[in-house]
Amino acid sequence: MSQIHQKIHIIAIGGAVMSSLAIALKKKGMTVSGSDDKIYDPAASLLNENGLLPTQMGWNANLIDNSLDAVIVGMHAKADNPELLKAQALGIKIWSYPAFIRSQSDDKQRIVIAGSHGKTTITGSIIHVLNYWNRDFDYVVGAKIKGIEETIKLSDAPIIVIEGDEYFTSPLDLEPKFLKYDHHIALISGTAWDHINVYPTEDSYLAQFEKLANQTPKAGSLIYCTEDAYAKKIATKERTDVKADPYETPNYKVKNGRFYLNEETPVKLFGKHNMQNLEGARTLLKRIGISRAQFYEAIASFEGAYKRNNLLSENSNTAVYTDFAHAPSKLEATANALKELHPNRNLIACYELHTFSSLNKAFLGNYKDTFKAPNEAIVFFDQKLIEEKNYTAINEEDIRKAFNRKDIQVFTDSTQLQAHLLRKDWKNQNLIFMSSGTFGGLDLGSIANTITK
Template identity: 65%
Template sequence: MNENFQNVHIIAIGGAVMSSLAIALQNKGLKITGSDDKIYDPSLSALKSNKLLPGSEGWDESNITEDLDAVIVGMHAKADNPELIKAQNLGLKILSYPEFIRSQSENKQRIVIAGSHGKTTITSMIVHVLQYWNKPCDYLLGAKIKGLDNTIQLSDAPVIVIEGDEYLSSPIDPSPKFLKYDHHIALISGTEWDHINVFPTMESYVEQFEKLADSSPKAGSLIYCEDDRMAVLIGSKERDDVKAIPYKAPKYTVKDGQFLLHGNIPLKVFGKHNMQNLEGARKVLDLIGITDEQFYEAIPSYEGAEKRNNLVKANDSTALYSDFAHAPSKLKATIHAVKELHPNRKLTACFELHTFSSLNKDFLPHYENKMAKADEAIVYYNPSTLASKNNDMTLTEHELQSFFGRDNLLVFTDKAALQQHLTSKNWTNADLLMMSSGNFGGLDMNQLANQIID
């Protein structure tokens, strides 16, 4: 690691990645302080247990002193943040978190996993296989993974596997995070328009992935999913001395509610999209010395990322799954996965509109037919969330039915009414899938599972 950074302050320490970074750096012996105006669980509990929770919420210029070696600023902060302005006035070293990660991985082989979907899963699959075979690696993940204490590890390992986010690096640096890492190997799982608040057109969004591919170094490798049209257009472009490697879903079968890779390798994950993710991970691992035999021995014990295809509760005829799905492609893939797992059960799919994009009428038409495989489709949104993200917009049931291309779409704006509807149904030989990057207005998923399963 870079020994020049020993005393570091983190502005916006409460974010999922920023709190994990703070813990990782403290574990390496650095002196870490931080600030934020709002901190929620699980970051709050993690910071508190590691004695990194700020004494009070808010920004305080006195946190910024001349003896700091670096200030790391997260996207939650604004350009006029008083701590950031003071750091600028003092001439301190100011870095976004991807710039800091790059500074700590100078002598490592850097692998960046990018895409509108699947990047958390592919990154964690790679890390899982490497750890299974006791191969040292560092990593940066955007979500909690079963079996890993922290989502970031920085050590003297020769390889770092990074979940590459296309979103802006910091409030003073509008370039995508994944361009900061100077990758040797990059993977693009697919591109579907997202983050319309910063990428107002599909073209401007896809352009970021083209920049990532074009920044591949000589003798580098670019892996791309050939099941995704835009990934193929980007990945198959001729680039001097860059190895282009396509991948697609391998052969698999489904038997008794379990996915079998190549017919005989049992998996704990399910869905065609996860088969694609698995193959992408295998292609990356092949480039760094993991054989197919090693991969197929390790991957059956991979349990997946938290909040992705999460089984809340099940019995012999009913299961409740929760998933982080929010983008149109993720919504469709998750519904297809559960339906493929239990094809003879009725599926009720419930989706919460929660992100800025999903609560925007210019973007909502992209959800058309994405819930077509569900036997019953439900959309929920919290009016207060809509007001906070698009305060001049209203949504009617008819409009949402039109956007989703489904006349029988049910729409709820009240958590209690949604829960009443779900608990009043007959769940014999039926599954429930709850999809959101939010929490359905505070709906207790375990309580719901107990109500419908019991």
């Protein structure tokens, strides 16, 4: 491993990944400080527990001086951030998050999991299986995985497994993060246009995945899902001495509200898309010495990522779930998964338009026909957020037309949405909330308990 700096300041420490990195570096014995203009839970609590929560919110150039070995800057910071400008003026080494991770993995086999959807589940399942068999490896994953204490591990292990996204590297580097890791093995789960604020056209978005594939070195591997047309197209392009490993949805069955991989291995995840994700993980693990039998033994105890297909509460005929779905492909896969899990129950699905892309009127058409599975489809968005961000106004008819579903119910008031849900007879009906936001601050756990009590 390359030499590690001993005194580090992290600009924008409050993000999920940046806060995890700060904690990992402190546990390695470094002196770590940080700043941010806003920090929310769970990051705030985790930083506080580790003595890393900034005493004041906001940016302060006085935190930057020549005693620092390096500064790591997160994407939440802007190019004119006063701390970043001070570090540049003093000539202090400035790392982006992915470049720093790369600097700590010179002597490792680098494995990158990419894709518009599924990458957290695939990365998490790989981590789970390697842990189950006591393999020595490092990892970086973008969300908390059930049963795994940290989201980042950096050591002298010979392998590192990295969840790599296509978003910008830093305010100073507008290349995708996943291009910074110099992978030996890459997996592309699937492609579906997202991040319209970064990639204004679908072609500009998809081009990033082709760059990743082209970066695969000689004797490297490119694993891809054959059921995604673009992933298949770019992965099967001729590349000298690069092995392309395809995977597809494996055989599975659903029995008594439980999914079985290979028709005999019970798993705790559900939905066709998750069976596909697990097959991607199995295909990759095969490349690094995990047999089919070892995979199936280990995967039975994998519980998935927090906020993904999360069961809030249930009784004998109703279950309430949340999911981090925040893009058209994720919305469709999650809703279909719940219908598959409980085919004899009605599904009421609530989806919040929350991201820049989903609140962009020009992007809404990408939701066409993705919300067909629920018996009752509900869309929520915060009108104040649209006004605050100065986005083009959208109305109920825009949403119904975009989703191509005339009976969609649209709410812009969270209290009215809650009242609507609590008035219902929930016998033989399931409910799911899907968002990367908070549904206007609704206490989803309380609603779930009220419905199922």
